[in-house]
Amino acid sequence: MHYIDGLITVFQSILFTYIVNYCLEKDRIVDSKKLVLCTTLLSIDGFIIPYIWGNLSIYTFITHALGIVIIYSIFKKKILKSIVAYNLIYLIVIIWIYIFSNLLYGILGFNSLDGDIEKLYITLLYVSQILLCILCFLFRSKIRQIYKLLLDESSSVQYIIIISFFPDFLISLYYISYNIEPALSRNIIVIALIAFIIFNIIDFRKTKKNSDEIHKLNRILTSKNIELKNIKDNYNLNILSLYELCDMNMYQDASNLLKRIINTYQNSGNVYEKDAEGSSLLSLATKHVIRDDIKVIVSDNANFRLTTMKEMDLYRIIINIVNNAVKAMKNKGTIIAESYEDLNNIVINIANDGEKIPDNIINKIFDSGFTTKNNNNKNHGYGLSIVRELIEKHNGRIKVESNEYMTKFTIVLPINVAA
The missing domain is CATH 3.30.565.10 (Histidine kinase-like ATPase, C-terminal domain)
Known part of the structure; x- marks a missing residue:
């Protein structure tokens, strides 16, 4: 099973690297060695941490943060654009896994996940991730369109990074709801979630205030014109x-x-x-x-x-x-x-x-x-x-x-x- 996990992680890492580079268009990296290095580092990040410490939700945050650091290191010349692209595709993948796994749990039933049923569940979950990779490749132009829309917003870089951690909290709450998460980890996640919500409320209020001021200045400018x-x-x-x-x-x-x-x-x-x-x-x-x-x-x-x-x-x-x-x-x-x-x-x-x-x-x-x-x-x-x-x-x-x-x-x- 670990070999399959590793193979799926490699597929995801290839997808992340390809989509980030594809979204950059003229600014993309042409050096294949850097792309291979990026894929390798993302594969290590996505496989080694869960393999050593398990699938605790707190390590999901660590894996995600390390992925941002890897992208930051490889795409130095276009840091902000590459981070936006990475967090966008990360958001798509995590939400897909979260929704699909819950659908399978709803269909197969949590209490019946033993023996052949558990193997069927894992197989379908792996197949869904491979399907996602194929779909992302086929609709990569649509992903790039969403990426460009995000770049058009003045504060998109900040918000896409913040919002990209939201699925991590969903997965954490998912583990907590099924008592999979240890007590200490559960408490850390809850505290982090509360801090995350408070931070977003404060930040969005600040953005709303700035937006109102800009709108007011636009009205004044129109009047002056x-x-x-x-x-x-x-x-x-x-x-x-x-x-x-x-x-x-x-x-x-x-x-x-x-x-x-x-x-x-x-x-x-x-x-x-x-x-x-x-x-x-x-x-x-x-x-x-x-x-x-x-x-x-x-x-x-x-x-x-x-x-x-x-x-x-x-x-x-x-x-x-x-x-x-x-x-x-x-x-x-x-x-x-x-x-x-x-x-x-x-x-x-x-x-x-x-x-x-x-x-x-x-x-x-x-x-x-x-x-x-x-x-x-x-x-x-x-x-x-x-x-x-x-x-x-x-x-x-x-x-x-x-x-x-x-x-x-x-x-x-x-x-x-x-x-």
């Missing part, structure tokens, strides 16, 4: 706003906007934004008119990317209407800008409390070339005609209503179904 994107969009639109103001010869307004870009908190008392981001299209298009005597109320709740119009064109439309509102208000009063989505459209309202537009000209303000005596630079009337043409080009519409208390421009743009 969004904030940086908003800042980028903010600066792009501010530059565009400066360009538009200079293009319309509104240099004083451009100067005021530039001052507010440099000191973004200077005018916080005069702008009230219902959108918390403060970098919406409406807020950026109205920022340049904020001053001591003009207040702006912004409520931007629409996603302008749902329209077919470019955001830059929409920005130019809004800033043109706002500039006309400032003229009508004579640089004093309140502008209310809001946007929202209904079922099929995006609606933008821009209202001011300036002078009423006379009834005889309200229907002409969108005509090309129309102007009033207050429009000294003669470019705003033309701008409103361009505004209407651009909106209608995107199947939208614009209207204006005015009375003694309020003048309101309403822009309606259809939502692009393909967006």
Whole structure:
């Protein structure tokens, strides 16, 4: 029987060495002498200790630990990877033996293991181990896939070594349950198991804490990325706003906007934004008119990317209407800008409390070339005609209503179904 034990141990040692070397792929050992040495040392480790001291479960731990030392010594250049691979295949073998031996005990019955029945049990156990070696060889690529998954985890090396000792405890408890284990060895195993469980609980709690911290940092990083994107969009639109103001010869307004870009908190008392981001299209298009005597109320709740119009064109439309509102208000009063989505459209309202537009000209303000005596630079009337043409080009519409208390421009743009 010892000869058969030795032969099975050699088969297992060959399997361990082969799988470890196979999992390393490009880092594998090509020196056959080292592989033979590794197989020989593992065979000695797996056979001599049980042969001399018996099959006590405490020697299972010693055999396992010595196996790790042997792998450590042979695969020096890839220590951690080789140890992970060794403990993985060790875990598979031990669990297989544990499950198969219990199945045999359940089928044959523990009390009837004598004579021919005992020989049958041992034979089937040996056959199962040979079968396992064959299966591991056939499905070695699957084992390597599991090995790679373990390596992808940052702390896999530590956990695979720890968890690989778990089957050793199962075997020990198996021996203890059938009173095979001596009292002293049984007490040592129980104490070691308690320490093993406590260690894992503490370690897993530490890992959970680190995981939560990483998750928190990831949330902060995501938030900062969004904030940086908003800042980028903010600066792009501010530059565009400066360009538009200079293009319309509104240099004083451009100067005021530039001052507010440099000191973004200077005018916080005069702008009230219902959108918390403060970098919406409406807020950026109205920022340049904020001053001591003009207040702006912004409520931007629409996603302008749902329209077919470019955001830059929409920005130019809004800033043109706002500039006309400032003229009508004579640089004093309140502008209310809001946007929202209904079922099929995006609606933008821009209202001011300036002078009423006379009834005889309200229907002409969108005509090309129309102007009033207050429009000294003669470019705003033309701008409103361009505004209407651009909106209608995107199947939208614009209207204006005015009375003694309020003048309101309403822009309606259809939502692009393909967006």
